[in-house]
Amino acid sequence: xxxxxxxxxxxxxxxxxxxxxxxxxxxxxSDATFYRxxxxxxxxxxxxxxxxxxxxxxxxxxxxxxxxANSISDGTYLPPETSGDWNNAYYYIRIANNLVAKSEGKTxxxxxxxxxxxxxxxxxxxxxxxxxxxxxxxxxxxxTVEDPVLYQAxxxxxxxxxxxxxxxxxxxxxxxxxxxxxxxxxxxITKGTADALRARVALxxxxxxKFHSDGDANKYLDIAISAANDVMSGNQYSxxxxxxxxxxxxxxxxxxxxxxxxxxxxxxxxxxxxxxxxYSIDATCYLPTRKLADMYLCKDGLPITASPYFKxxxxxxxxxxxxxxxxxxxMVIPGTSILRPFNPITPIVxxxxxxxRNGNTGYITYKYISENVYGNTNNGVNFGYDNHIIxxxxxxxxxxxxxxxxxxxxxxxxxxxxxxLIRSRVNMPAMTNAFITRNGLDLRTEIxxxxxxxxxxEGFRYNDIRRWKTAETEMTQAIRGIKIKGNDWQTIAPYNxxxxxxxxxxxxxxxxxxASARSFDPKKHYLRPLPTREIALYQGKLAQNPFW
Numbered sequence: 001x002x003x004x005x006x007x008x009x010x011x012x013x014x015x016x017x018x019x020x021x022x023x024x025x026x027x028x029x030s031d032a033t034f035y036r037x038x039x040x041x042x043x044x045x046x047x048x049x050x051x052x053x054x055x056x057x058x059x060x061x062x063x064x065x066x067x068x069a070n071s072i073s074d075g076t077y078l079p080p081e082t083s084g085d086w087n088n089a090y091y092y093i094r095i096a097n098n099l100v101a102k103s104e105g106k107t108x109x110x111x112x113x114x115x116x117x118x119x120x121x122x123x124x125x126x127x128x129x130x131x132x133x134x135x136x137x138x139x140x141x142x143x144t145v146e147d148p149v150l151y152q153a154x155x156x157x158x159x160x161x162x163x164x165x166x167x168x169x170x171x172x173x174x175x176x177x178x179x180x181x182x183x184x185x186x187x188x189i190t191k192g193t194a195d196a197l198r199a200r201v202a203l204x205x206x207x208x209x210k211f212h213s214d215g216d217a218n219k220y221l222d223i224a225i226s227a228a229n230d231v232m233s234g235n236q237y238s239x240x241x242x243x244x245x246x247x248x249x250x251x252x253x254x255x256x257x258x259x260x261x262x263x264x265x266x267x268x269x270x271x272x273x274x275x276x277x278x279y280s281i282d283a284t285c286y287l288p289t290r291k292l293a294d295m296y297l298c299k300d301g302l303p304i305t306a307s308p309y310f311k312x313x314x315x316x317x318x319x320x321x322x323x324x325x326x327x328x329x330x331m332v333i334p335g336t337s338i339l340r341p342f343n344p345i346t347p348i349v350x351x352x353x354x355x356x357r358n359g360n361t362g363y364i365t366y367k368y369i370s371e372n373v374y375g376n377t378n379n380g381v382n383f384g385y386d387n388h389i390i391x392x393x394x395x396x397x398x399x400x401x402x403x404x405x406x407x408x409x410x411x412x413x414x415x416x417x418x419x420x421l422i423r424s425r426v427n428m429p430a431m432t433n434a435f436i437t438r439n440g441l442d443l444r445t446e447i448x449x450x451x452x453x454x455x456x457x458e459g460f461r462y463n464d465i466r467r468w469k470t471a472e473t474e475m476t477q478a479i480r481g482i483k484i485k486g487n488d489w490q491t492i493a494p495y496n497x498x499x500x501x502x503x504x505x506x507x508x509x510x511x512x513x514x515a516s517a518r519s520f521d522p523k524k525h526y527l528r529p530l531p532t533r534e535i536a537l538y539q540g541k542l543a544q545n546p547f548w
Contacts, residue, residue, distance in 0.1 A: 035102040038110030044099050045114040048121040051092040052266040053128075055277040055368070055387045057286050058459035064292035065457055066361055066479050066512050067285045072462070075475065075519035079529035079548050085132055086531055089125040093139065096122035101142045116174035117189045120197070123167035126160060127201050131463055132528045134545065135160045137538075153541045158215055161205045165223060168198040178236040186258060187267050192236050196263045196390045199227035199398045204467050207405060211469040212526070217405075224402035228395050232417065237263060237392040239425050248426055249329035253370045254385045264390040268383065276381030278370050285359030288331050288457070290480035290509060293319065293363065295453050296327040301429035302439060303449075313483040316492065325426040330456050332364040339371060360512035361481030362489075367457050388458075393422050397451045404447055419450050466526055475520035481510035523547045 035041055059065035061072040071077035099118035103111055122140070129136045135157040143149045155163075172194040181188060206220035231237060240259040243250040250256055257265075268275045280286070298307035299322045309322040316334040320327060332338060370383050400418040404410045412432050420430040429435075431450075436443050448468070452461065465471040483489065484500060485508030503511045524547035535542045 035099070035106075038108050038114065041099065041103070041111050041114035044095075044102070045117040045121075047095055048092055048099075048118065051088065051121060051125055052264070053387065053389055053459075054266050055275055056459055057280075057284070059457050059461050060286065062461035062465065063474050063477065063479065064289055064295075064452070064461050066287055066289050067359065069513055069517065073475065074513065074517055075521065075525055077529075079544070080531050081533050083531040083534075085128065085528075086534060089129050090139075092125045093122055094142070096125070097140055098142050100140075112174040113176065116171040116194075119167040119171040120175070120189045120194050123164045123171070123194075123201075124197065126164050126167075127197070130157070130160045130164065130201075131204065133530060134527050137542070138163055151539045151541050154543060157205075157208075161201065161220070164201050165198055168194045168201070172198070172230075177234065187265060189264075190236075192231050192234055193264045193390065195227050195230040195234075196395050199224050199231065199395060199402075200390065202227060203398045203402050204463070206402060208467045210405060211467065221402045221406040224398055225406060228399035228402065231263070231392070231395045232399065237261065237395070239392055239421060241425060245325070245427065246329070248326055249366070251391075252368050252385070252388070254372055254383075256388070257384075257386050261392045262386070262388055263392060263395070265386040265388055267386050270382055270384035274382035274384060276383065277368055278383060279381065281365050281368060286365055286457075287359045287361045287481075288363040288365060289361050289512070290482070291477075292452070292456055293327070293331070295449055296324040297428070297449070297453075298322055299324070299428070301431070301435065303441075306439060314487050316488045324428055324453065326453055326456075328366070329426075330365070330367045330453075332366045338366070338369060360510075361479070362484065362510050363482060365457065393454055396422055397447075397454060401447050401451065404444065410443060410447065419447070422450065422454055469522075469526070471526065472520050472522040475525075476515060476518055478505070478511055478515040478518070479513040480505065481512050483508050484510050521547070 035044060057065070057067065060067055060070060063073070066073075096118040100115055100122075103115045126136070126138070135155045137152050138155045138160060139149055139152075140163070141147075141149065171189075172191045175189060175191040175194055178190045178192055181190065202220045202224035205215070206217050206224055209215035209220060210217035238260045239247075240251045240256055240261040241247045242259065243255055251259065251261065256262070267273075294304060297303060298309040300307055300309055302309075304310040311318040311321045313319050320333045370385060372383065372385075396418040400410055400414065403414055410433075415431050415433075423430060431446065433443075435441075436446060448464075451464065455461075462471075465474050485504055487508070500510065505511055524545065527545040529548035530542065530544055535544060
């Protein structure tokens with residue numbers, strides 16, 4: 001059920017009261033006394049759900065997706081005066097702090113659940129800050145405008161991470177399991193949600209600490225393993241297989257909503273809170289890159305550089321043959337008929353002679369493209385499928401990566417309870433240590449490859465290469481697309497024009513952005529700059545990140 005959307009809108013409206021009735025002190029940052037029972041706290045917690053991340057183009061900040069040049073991916077961004085990331089996070093942190101504060105002295109046992117939701121959202125929003133900026137000022141109370149806590153210095157990275165993990169650990173103790181939710185509560189935060197986010201945060205911090213030589217890596221990796229195990233052993237979640245061999249394709253559109261794989265979703269609803277992501281993908285040319293395409297294994301489980309099944313680039317579709325099925329569920333095979341997400345819906349054959357949104361890389365995104373023609377009403381902004389912020393496949397990948405980074409190994413048994421479950425869904429060969437050794441593969445590379453392709457275009461890549469400390473190498477490479485010289489594309493529209501033919505490398509691959517236009521300074525780009533207005537407001541106590 002998506003009733004939570006209606007209630008969230010109503011809860012946010014509580015802040016717009018008639019001024020004649022607003023008798024609360026003007027020097028406090030809390031709302032009027034409202035919270036008396038569990039129903040009140042539930043309504044208050046509803047106001048936190050809009051902080052959940054919606055469908056987005058975050059992977060264009062990395063090297064596996066592209067539409068047009070942006071200052072994050074090419075390294076040209078400057079310290080902003082203000083930041084929506086910063087302001088929005090602290091806005092919701094304040095709401096969460098207020099809910100926690102209002103619970104003091106209350107005896108209604110039903111209140112605990114919604115206080116736990118508040119702690120989850122406080123952690124979720126502090127996590128969004130930590131991931132981008134590092135340690136930030138930590139506020140867990142509801143201060144007045146004169147309270148010096150408003151101007152405190154930044155906490156360390158460790159202190160920030162530890163508060164997040166503490167909040168999530170405490171929240172999990174008072175949250176219901178997924179199977180205990182009534183229909184009207186479907187989509188609310190559960191114990192599994194808190195444990196899964198704890199696993200994500202701990203993996204990030206563990207690998208950041210390890211590869212940046214900053215902190216106690218093993219401490220956080222142990223937490224990541226434990227938290228992932230809590231989710232895996234809880235028997236509340238499983239991979240979505242409801243559409244058979246095409247389940248991965250349908251997971252990201254309407255058929256995947258409310259599935260057993262969904263742990264945390266940003267929910268949408270037709271005619272109430274619809275979204276236009278398929279339209280935006282098409283309109284803005286949110287496209288995969290050659291780097292992502294080359295990551296997909298062949299059907300024998302080997303990379304394209306080692307597999308006899310790789311067919312090369314001789315035809316417009318040969319590179320898609322005998323590959324991991326997720327490749328053709330993520331990007332469109334040239335010549336395939338799909339529904340173009342416009343109103344009215346437009347069946348088209350993408351390529352070879354129709355330049356329908358081929359864009360700068362020549363690849364077309366298939367992931368997230370709905371088959372629901374009714375979603376194209378309201379100018380294409382009426383799709384109701386959800387954004388899977390955390391899904392069970394990610395938890396399995398966290399378990400595998402954290403185990404390897406902690407111990408230097410991943411047993412076949414651990415592969416079978418994590419990566420191989422994911423591969424099995426798409427009928428790919430199981431990973432084994434014998435296979436890795438026999439074929440001269442690197443286990444860390446293959447674990448990361450599995451993460452990259454399973455979570456492709458879901459917004460993980462930029463932050464992954466930051467925590468692995470490989471961004472300085474990956475982000476400075478040219479963004480390449482399909483091969484348009486020396487194959488069928490040579491004489492087929494739309495790539496036979498001079499504007500495209502002049503933008504190729506020595507091997508005939510389309511160059512969407514040359515290496516000369518991309519940069520990543522390892523001294524400063526691993527962290528975002530703090531907004532300059534916040535530094536000024538903090539009375540000189542808010543230090544900017546290094547080299548900014």
